[in-house]
Amino acid sequence: MRVRRLDHVLLAMPPGREADAREFYQDILGIPEAQKPAELAERGGCWFEDGELKVHLGVEKNFAPARKAHPAFIVDDLAGLSSVLTAAGYAIAHDKPLEGYDRIFVDDPFGNRIELMEIKPS
Template sequence: MITGIHHVQLTIPTGAEREAKGFYCEFLGLREIEKPESLKGRGGFWLQVGDRSVHVGAEDDVERQKTKAHIAYAVTDLGHWKTTLRENEIEYTEGIPIPGYDRFEFRDPFGNRVEMIQAL
């Protein structure tokens, strides 16, 4: 029986951890958490998002720009994020409307699709 989601993984190019931490930890404000010792040698890092985690793994030869796969971050102030992205010259597009939510999406510096979603 599936009872929930433990974590989500996205990927960055091998060796891009510093830039990725700048985006995910400094820009988005997510907190890095310790990876288990057994996984530290594989590159990447982990992030705390609410009561779940996002695993940022290192992987080459992936066309991240061509996929619809993404993470949707639940936010409390969608307008804040639109303003922040505009101020940092990051383009975003409005999401297709779904009942009860407002949302938009953009690509991280590595091409991963990111969605910000707010309950109405």
């Protein structure tokens, strides 16, 4: 017995902010929204999925953003995405270099830390 793969990442969000989630995850990051199963839809939140990339946002009543724990997404054109994020009012943060990657950090609309990584050409 062993773990085979990651099915999805679940991040928390405050109630009633689904439009903000759609703007960030779908419109800026380009991950299409997926329909939640009917039995879960009443809870609020949003799911964003593109093939094996699955980011689910669930409503948490006493929400507190994840500041250290975070997903790291591999992206194409990190410089272009950084420009789009900055133009949309999101602050970009840098950390120590990581061999083989260019990377930045950005907070989603709720303050959850998100790492965006582009693989450096060999």
